[in-house]
Structures are given as structure tokens and as C-alpha cells.
Amino acid sequence: xxxxxxxxxxxxxACAVTLLLAAALGSKPLIDxxxxxAIFGLYAVSLNILVGYTGLVxxxxxxxxxxxxxxxxxxxxxxxxxxxxxALASLALSxxxxxxxxxxCIRLADIYFSFLTLAFQMLLHAVILSWVGLTGGDQGxxxxxxxxxxxxxxxxxPWQVFVVTMVAFFASLLAIRTILQSPFGYALRMVRDNAPRxxxxxxxxxxxKLAAFVIAGLFGALAGILMALxxxxxxxxxxxxxxxxxxxxxxMLGGIGVFLGPVLGAAIFLLLNDTVTRFTEYNGMVxxxxxxxxxxxxxxxxxxxxxxxxxxx
Amino acid sequence: xxxxxxxxxxxxxxxRAGLAxxxxxxxxxxxxxxxxxxxxxxxxxxxxxxxxxxxxSSRNAAQMVVDAFNAAGGxxxxxxxxxxxxxxxxxxxxxxxxxxxxxNDGCQIILDSEASSGAxxxxxxxxxxxxxxxxxxxxxxxLTADPKIRAANAFRCARQVLHDSIVGGxxxxxxxxxxxxxxxxxxxxxxxxxxxxxxxxxxxxxxxEPSVEAVGATWxxxxxxxxxxxxxxxxxxxxxxxxxALYSGDLVSFIDxxxxxxxxxxxxxxxxxxxxxxxxxxxxxxxxxxxxCNRYLSTFPATKANxxxxxxxxxxxxxxxxNWAWQNALAMQFLVEAIRKTGSDDxxxxxxxxxxxxxESPFGAKGTVTMRAEDQTIVDYAIGWGVxxxxxPFVEGMEPADWTVITARETEWKKQKGWA
Numbered sequence: 001x002x003x004x005x006x007x008x009x010x011x012x013x014a015c016a017v018t019l020l021l022a023a024a025l026g027s028k029p030l031i032d033x034x035x036x037x038a039i040f041g042l043y044a045v046s047l048n049i050l051v052g053y054t055g056l057v058x059x060x061x062x063x064x065x066x067x068x069x070x071x072x073x074x075x076x077x078x079x080x081x082x083x084x085x086x087a088l089a090s091l092a093l094s095x096x097x098x099x100x101x102x103x104x105c106i107r108l109a110d111i112y113f114s115f116l117t118l119a120f121q122m123l124l125h126a127v128i129l130s131w132v133g134l135t136g137g138d139q140g141x142x143x144x145x146x147x148x149x150x151x152x153x154x155x156x157x158p159w160q161v162f163v164v165t166m167v168a169f170f171a172s173l174l175a176i177r178t179i180l181q182s183p184f185g186y187a188l189r190m191v192r193d194n195a196p197r198x199x200x201x202x203x204x205x206x207x208x209k210l211a212a213f214v215i216a217g218l219f220g221a222l223a224g225i226l227m228a229l230x231x232x233x234x235x236x237x238x239x240x241x242x243x244x245x246x247x248x249x250x251x252m253l254g255g256i257g258v259f260l261g262p263v264l265g266a267a268i269f270l271l272l273n274d275t276v277t278r279f280t281e282y283n284g285m286v287x288x289x290x291x292x293x294x295x296x297x298x299x300x301x302x303x304x305x306x307x308x309x310x311x312x313x
Numbered sequence: 314x315x316x317x318x319x320x321x322x323x324x325x326x327x328x329r330a331g332l333a334x335x336x337x338x339x340x341x342x343x344x345x346x347x348x349x350x351x352x353x354x355x356x357x358x359x360x361x362x363x364x365x366x367x368x369x370s371s372r373n374a375a376q377m378v379v380d381a382f383n384a385a386g387g388x389x390x391x392x393x394x395x396x397x398x399x400x401x402x403x404x405x406x407x408x409x410x411x412x413x414x415x416x417n418d419g420c421q422i423i424l425d426s427e428a429s430s431g432a433x434x435x436x437x438x439x440x441x442x443x444x445x446x447x448x449x450x451x452x453x454x455x456l457t458a459d460p461k462i463r464a465a466n467a468f469r470c471a472r473q474v475l476h477d478s479i480v481g482g483x484x485x486x487x488x489x490x491x492x493x494x495x496x497x498x499x500x501x502x503x504x505x506x507x508x509x510x511x512x513x514x515x516x517x518x519x520x521x522e523p524s525v526e527a528v529g530a531t532w533x534x535x536x537x538x539x540x541x542x543x544x545x546x547x548x549x550x551x552x553x554x555x556x557x558a559l560y561s562g563d564l565v566s567f568i569d570x571x572x573x574x575x576x577x578x579x580x581x582x583x584x585x586x587x588x589x590x591x592x593x594x595x596x597x598x599x600x601x602x603x604x605x606c607n608r609y610l611s612t613f614p615a616t617k618a619n620x621x622x623x624x625x626x627x628x629x630x631x632x633x634x635x636n637w638a639w640q641n642a643l644a645m646q647f648l649v650e651a652i653r654k655t656g657s658d659d660x661x662x663x664x665x666x667x668x669x670x671x672x673e674s675p676f677g678a679k680g681t682v683t684m685r686a687e688d689q690t691i692v693d694y695a696i697g698w699g700v701x702x703x704x705x706p707f708v709e710g711m712e713p714a715d716w717t718v719i720t721a722r723e724t725e726w727k728k729q730k731g732w733a
Contacts, residue, residue, distance in 0.1 A: 028416035137505040232437040235404040
């Protein structure tokens with residue numbers, strides 16, 4: 001069996017098992033947790049296309065998460081588009097945004113690239129806050145996001161939102177995995193490891209970086225759309241730098257060099273956040289200590305450590 | 314050796330007998346326990362970060378009412394359990410916390426103590442789940458005034474920007490007329506609340522005193538550390554009066570820095586959020602003569618009940634109550650009254666009881682506050698304006714607002730918006 005078919009089968013199986021498990025247990029808290037894990041897991045994996053596979057440390061990835069959420073929410077609030085049309089249009093707009101921002105950012109290297117992405121993100125955040133008539137300013141999109149039926153699917157029903165989110169999550173993971181395992185994906189790794197050498201071999205390095213930026217932005221926006229569906233709204237903090245920081249945190253916790261590392265990181269992050277919040281207000285302190293332990297103790301993400309031990313020496 | 318039937322009992326039979334006896338003895342307690350499950354009320358709020366005071370004072374005040382209810386025997390022995398949880402000021406986290414409180418912790422009621430953006434996120438969750446909710450901290454008018462945003466199972470027990478603006482405009486118009494203040498300027502935080510508050514205040518000021526004119530505006534960023542630019546701009550514009558919707562630490566910094574320039578000797582200052590104890594205590598040198606609306610004052614309304622409530626809060630938490638405290642205490646009082654009146658913890662039953670309910674309260678303009686049925690928001694709470702003095706009680710000459718004027722103007726405003 002070809003690797004791609006095997007991975008497609010694995011994704012299908014994982015999706016089916018998740019849905020069956022959730023249906024069998026019928027636990028609302030479990031469904032909520034899985035939905036958030038899918039959203040933040042996808043967000044972290046999309047960021048890792050840049051950080052882990054292309055060597056581009058973006059500090060502004062939440063820009064696409066926020067943009068996707070707002071574009072989708074605003075389109076749905078017009079009442080003139082169907083849900084899939086609004087989602088596709090939001091993704092298309094996010095791709096255009098990523099193309100424009102990426103074209104400007106990839107001209108710079110290292111810390112300059114990182115800070116330019118941060119600057120664009122803060123620009124979008126400022127626009128969201130200032131354009132009150134359109135975005136609702138600091139209070140976010142108000143009045144909820146309408147969810148008209150389409151193709152017999154009713155996203156006013158929480159279970160159906162869960163199914164759609166899970167299908168989108170596993171399909172996205174498969175798509176990203178396929179991209180990263182393709183020759184294009186290996187070219188990205190070469191750009192990450194030795195860009196001058198890749199250029200010397202004839203690779204159009206800037207185009208590869210830009211393509212990675214757009215793909216990452218696209219899946220980041222999809223995560224934002226799913227979040228807008230989940231909370232039935234969009235808020236300025238979706239496009240704030242702290243969410244970009246949390247994405248980096250998830251990658252560092254789970255592992256930068258393993259495809260599913262960011263998903264594990266997102267799971268640990270959410271588990272820590274939810275558990276700590278139940279018992280104390282000193283959430284930030286606990287998260288800080290965990291980050292210190294991971295950075296100083298493991299020096300890698302958890303899956304990086306596990307995979308390093310499993311690999312034959 | 315085998316034991317005979319009447320001999321020494323075996324280990325298994327002893328265990329069986331023990332279990333049976335235990336179960337028999339425990340049964341009444343188990344049954345009683347099941348029927349005496351506490352009524353769980355979930356409270357999402359901001360308990361960490363720069364405005365943690367919002368959540369802490371909200372939680373403190375609500376807990377006082379819960380403790381009094383439980384000490385009085387609860388609902389036929391059923392107590393209320395208040396579960397407060399930190400949303401960190403993030404709307405998506407507020408939505409998550411509310412879902413967790415409902416789905417995981419079994420909360421039947423939500424006492425929403427979020428700031429406005431969080432409150433809108435909570436509103437969408439409870440709209441979906443149908444859980445009874447009282448918003449106790451959001452002052453944004455549209456939350457309950459806009460029919461598109463309103464939800465049948467959601468109430469608001471908090472002051473509103475619109476009410477404050479009508480009262481502020483009316484009071485300031487009186488001062489403007491008496492002192493000939495024609496040139497007005499605003500200095501409010503650069504976000505929705507600040508801009509809405511300033512614009513509505515000016516609208517009502519002009520309505521009540523058409524001769525005034527707005528000569529400028531300056532918009533400091535939220536949580537700005539330095540107000541030099543804003544103070545300089547005001548001094549250059551030379552208004553006769555200045556309105557500000559700055560609050561808490563921002564207002565404190567603005568006054569401290571304005572004092573350095575002698576700003577308050579040159580303009581009459583109307584600071585709608587001045588009269589809250591944290592702010593009044595934190596200003597290094599509180600200028601006399603600042604006009605302010607009451608956020609919370611133990612001296613307004615000047616009743617024994619209000620002073621006693623403030624003293625009880627101070628005694629228990631060693632800090633004076635804030636605006637958020639009275640709102641949450643009142644919200645919890647509404648819930649407790651509804652629970653007592655209906656003998657139920659069912660959200661729909663309680664919602665029915667809450668609509669139009671009037672309770673006796675230390676925070677009422679005339680000793681009572683009503684949960685208005687038409688838009689499920691409170692009216693007749695105490696609003697008034699007074700003038701600061703440098704020492705306790707910090708604000709004097711409080712002039713109470715006339716609720717007939719507020720409701721008449723509010724109805725007019727809603728008609729203009731197409732909401733009435």
C-alpha cells in the first residue's frame with residue numbers, strides 16, 4: 001500500500017473512532033474538549049509548516065486565525081451566503097491576505113521576518129479594534145453567527161458541528177501531511193536546513209517560502225473558521241499576539257520535528273489550561289513553570305524526545 | 314476444617330452481611346443526599362490580570378448572598394454552590410468556561426460576571442444551551458436593548474451606558490447652564506465603551522443644553538501609562554469643561570499626571586467613573602470639585618441598609634466594595650428571591666419569576682430595584698452625580714437621577730434605533 005493511501009486510511013480510521021467514541025460516551029465535556037483540541041491542534045500544525053518545516057519563525061500566525069474567523073462570521077451575518085460558500089470565500093480571502101503579507105515578509109530573514117509578521121498581525125488587530133462599524137471593535141461580532149441548513153446538515157445542532165469539525169480536522173491533517181511528504185515538502189526542509197545550497201541547486205527559494213506561508217495561512221484561517229462556529233462569534237483576541245505565542249508554546253511542548261507533535265502540544269496546553277483554571281487563578285504562573293521545565297529539562301518537545309528514543313541508533 | 318452452618322461465620326458471609334447492613338443504614342442518607350443536591354450556579358469572570366478586581370469583587374459580593382441563603386436553610390435544606398472560574402478576559406475562554414460549568418460541573422444557572430466582550434460570548438453559549446443567565450457586569454446597552462442580541466433566557470443586572478449618559482447629560486447641562494460652560498472636550502479610552510460613552514454623553518448634554526459645543530476629543534489607548542500627550546492637547550484646546558469615561562487605573566494615572574500640569578484648575582472635569590472606592594483611594598492628590606456619577610458609594614443612597622451592606626463587605630474582605638460588587642450582590646439576590654418564590658431551580662420557571670420582579674435593595678433609588686420584563690434588565694437602581702472632596706466620604710452633594718426622565722429618553726432612543 002502506498003504511503004499516502006495508508007495515511008488516508010489512518011486519518012479515516014482515527015476520525016471514525018473519535019466520532020464513535022464520542023457518540024458512545026455521549027459526554028458533552030468530552031465533545032467540547034475534542035472540538036477545541038481539533039481547532040487548536042490544526043492551528044498549531046499549520047504554524048509548524050512554517051516553524052518546523054520551513055524554518056520561518058512567524059510571530060504573527062494568529063492574524064490568519066482571526067482573519068478567517070472574522071471573514072466567515074461577517075459573511076454569515078450578511079445572511080446572503082450559504083455556510084460552505086462563506087467558508088470557501090473566507091479561505092480564499094485568507095489566501096490572498098497570506099500571499100500579500102507573505103510576499104513582503106519572506107524578503108526578510110530571521111528575527112526581521114518574525115517581527116514583520118508580528119507587525120502585520122498587530123495591524124490587523126488594530127483594524128479590528130478601530131473599525132467598530134464592521135467588526136464590533138473590542139466587543140467582537142455580536143448577535144451570533146447564523147447557521148442556515150445546507151445539504152441536509154444543520155449546524156445549529158452541536159453534535160453536527162462536532163462532526164463537521166472533526167472531519168475538517170482529520171481531512172486537514174491528511175492534506176498537510178500529504179503536502180509535507182511530497183517533493184515540495186522535502187524542498188521546504190532543504191530550504192530550512194540550507195537555503196543558499198537549495199538556491200544553488202536551482203530551487204526558487206523565495207517562491208517555496210511564499211507557498212509555505214500561504215498554505216500555513218490557509219489552514220490557520222480554517223482553524224479560525226471552526227473556532228467562529230464553535231463560539232458563534234469572533235473576537236479581537238483571535239488576532240492578538242498572545243494567540244501566536246500560544247501556538248509557539250504548543251509546538252514547543254509537543255515537538256517541532258514530528259508531524260503530530262503540535263497536536264500533542266495543543267492537547268497538553270488545553271489540558272493544563274483547563275485543569276489549572278479549575279483550581280487557581282495563577283494560570284500564567286503554572287504555564288510559565290511548565291514551559292521552563294520543557295525548555296530547560298527536555299530541550300525538545302515531548303514527541304521529539306519519544307521519537308528520538310524509538311529510532312534505531 | 315469445614316465450618317458448620319451454625320459455627321463461626323466465614324469471611325465472605327461477614328463481608329456480605331456488612332455490606333447489606335451498611336447499605337441499609339446508608340440508604341436514607343443516600344436518598345436524602347440525592348434530593349439535597351446543591352443548586353449550582355456558575356460564575357465566569359476575570360480573576361487574573363490587570364482587571365482581576367472585576368472578578369474578585371463580583372465573586373465576593375455574590376458569595377455573601379449565597380452564604381446568607383445557605384445559613385438560612387437554603388431551599389428546604391438545599392444550598393447554593395457558587396462555582397467561580399477565571400476566563401482571563403478572553404471571550405473564547407469565557408465561552409469554554411461557561412460550557413464547562415454547564416456540561417461538566419452541572420451548573421443550572423450562570424451568573425455572568427464578565428466584561429462586555431466576554432458577556433457577548435457567554436450570551437451565545439446560553440442562547441444555545443437555554444441555560445438561565447444573569448449578566449452582572451456588562452454595561453453595554455445593546456446586550457439587552459437590541460432585539461437581535463437579546464435572549465429569552467438571559468437577563469442583565471448591571472447599570473447601562475445609555476442610562477448613565479442620559480443622567481450625565483442632564484446633570485452636566487444643569488451645571489453648564491449655571492456656570493456658562495459652552496466649550497466642551499472629551500478624553501475617553503480609545504475603544505467601543507469610551508467612544509460610545511463620550512458620544513452619548515455629548516448627545517444628551519446638547520439635548521438638555523443646546524448652547525454647548527464640542528471643541529475637541531482626545532482618545533488615550535486603554536491601559537496607557539503616559540497621558541502627557543492628552544493633557545497637553547486639552548491645555549492647547551482650552552475647553553471650559555472636560556468629560557471622561559476613563560476608569561480605574563487609567564483614570565488614576567490621568568488625574569495624577571493632570572495634577573502636574575494644573576489641569577483641573579483650568580477646566581471643570583466630569584469623570585463618570587470617578588466615584589468608585591479603588592479609584593478614589595488610589596489618586597495621590599484627589600482634586601476637589603470633580604463631578605462624578607456614582608459607581609458605588611456607601612453614602613449613596615444615604616440609607617442605613619446601604620451603609621450596613623458596605624460595612625459588612627468591608628468587614629469580611631477588608632476592602633471597600635466596588636460597582637461590580639453591588640451589581641453581583643443584586644443579581645444573586647434576584648436569583649435567590651426567584652428560587653424562594655418558585656421553590657424551583659428550573660431555569661425556565663425561574664426566568665418566568667424574574668421577569669418583572671421587584672426586590673427590596675440597598676442599591677435601589679427608592680429602596681427597590683425592578684427587573685423590567687420587556688427587555689429583562691434592571692431599572693430604578695440608584696444613579697446620581699456629586700462633587701469630589703479630598704477626604705472621606707470623597708463625594709458630596711449627590712443629586713439623584715429621575716427615573717421617569719431616564720425611561721422616557723430611553724424609549725425615545727430605542728424608537729430611533731427601531732428597537733422599541
